[in-house]
Amino acid sequence: MWLKSYLSFGPDRPVWALFADALFALRVPLSERNVDPEIRMNIFLQTWHSYTNNTQIPDLKILTDTAKKFGLRIEGIAFLRGVIRQMPIWYHKEADPTIRTLNHTQASQCLKKKHAVRNVGDAEALANMLRNSQHTMENNCMCEQCTHLRTNLHCEHPQGCMKQALKLINTLPPKWDPRSVLPEDYQRKPRETEPDWIIFDNRVTTNGTLADIFRLFTDPKVTPVNTLPDLKIRAPEDADTGNIIVATNGSCYNNGEDNAHAGAGIYVGPDHQMNRSAKLPLYIGQSNQNGELVATKLAAELADP
Missing domain, CATH: 3.30.420.10 (Ribonuclease H-like superfamily/Ribonuclease H)
Known part of the structure; x- marks a missing residue:
């Protein structure tokens, strides 16, 4: 139950879990000291590591040992776009490893400290500003959004920060990219018929919150894929789409x-x-x-x- 409570992200998350986050972030090996403490959010959602040996705080060791013993990991066919946007963007657990090279640039420091970019949704919102028709793709752009970033956030290079946010988003595989066409975009809830009938719900999207993306008793021999299944219903090219044989x-x-x-x-x-x-x-x-x-x-x- 401790592990379940620890992974219950949201407003009702227990206070002790927040302390656990802080302790995990505080006690890291030398190899992880270059990870900014302010973005060490959760070891199960990100790729940085905390101590997991005998030098670890006993209660935290029980937590990590339990997760390892019962095969805890992120797994699912598809996830809600809203959940995808809640994932930490820095050291994203499912991102291409090259995302680590983007963490220490000048633009990334600005994203962390001035733009307060923490999750995928934050980075996506900033990257989307590049698509604004008023933006001129220059550092001296005087569009409304660039003016806002300079004036209110004291960002000296809005264009560079937007492009850096886009680079971060581009490291995400299709399953974790909020810009992807997700099953939730085309799969619909089955129509209700008679009250006593049970109609099979073929939707594959995992609903809920970040807590619902985790699975126990997973098979360590099977590597989860980060591609999206194409579940759209299409008629054969030579079919008469006005008729159907049932x-x-x-x-x-x-x-x-x-x-x-x-x-x-x-x-x-x-x-x-x-x-x-x-x-x-x-x-x-x-x-x-x-x-x-x-x-x-x-x-x-x-x-x-």
Whole structure:
């Protein structure tokens, strides 16, 4: 439970977890002393290391040993864009290793100290300023946003800082890049039908907060991939997109008996979003004929929403 509480990022995070963060950040080996203390946010979200040997504070060692014992790591098919933006940008756990070379430039120091860039969302917002039609891509640009950065944040080179923020974002793989086309952009919640029916939800996006990106009991022999699955439903190039062929069927266990149980099925193709199987509600007569009728009705509704 300690590990779960420690990883519960958000306003309800226990105070002791904040102290643990500070202690992890304070006690680092010599190899990590060049990591700015102000951006040592969390050892499970970033690539810098704290002591994990016998010199570690006992309670913190229990925490890290538990994580190692039960195979804790970040894992998932896809994550909400809002969660992706909460990830620390500095020493991002899933970024290309070249992100480490971007941490100590003059522009990065300005991002940390004057722009207070801490997470992916901060860097993305600053990088997006490059797309402003009023911006001239020059350090002496006098557009409204550059003027704001010079006046209020005392940034001497807004253009350079925007470009550095873009470089940071560009080290992120597709799964962790908020600019990517994510499954949440095209996968939709299944339509609700009859109250007693359960429709399979094929969405793959992990919802929630940063706490929900972690998994236990992972397989150390399997390396998670950071590419995104393309789950868009596309018709074959030679298909008539105005028509669709649907196979329907109904079946019934103990057909004709008092304890009969009927079901309906729809099949369009492998992994097609319209594929369905459903049990008939008890208020409908339990027979294979009714199963076939229900399957046909459901197919018509799904094909013409």
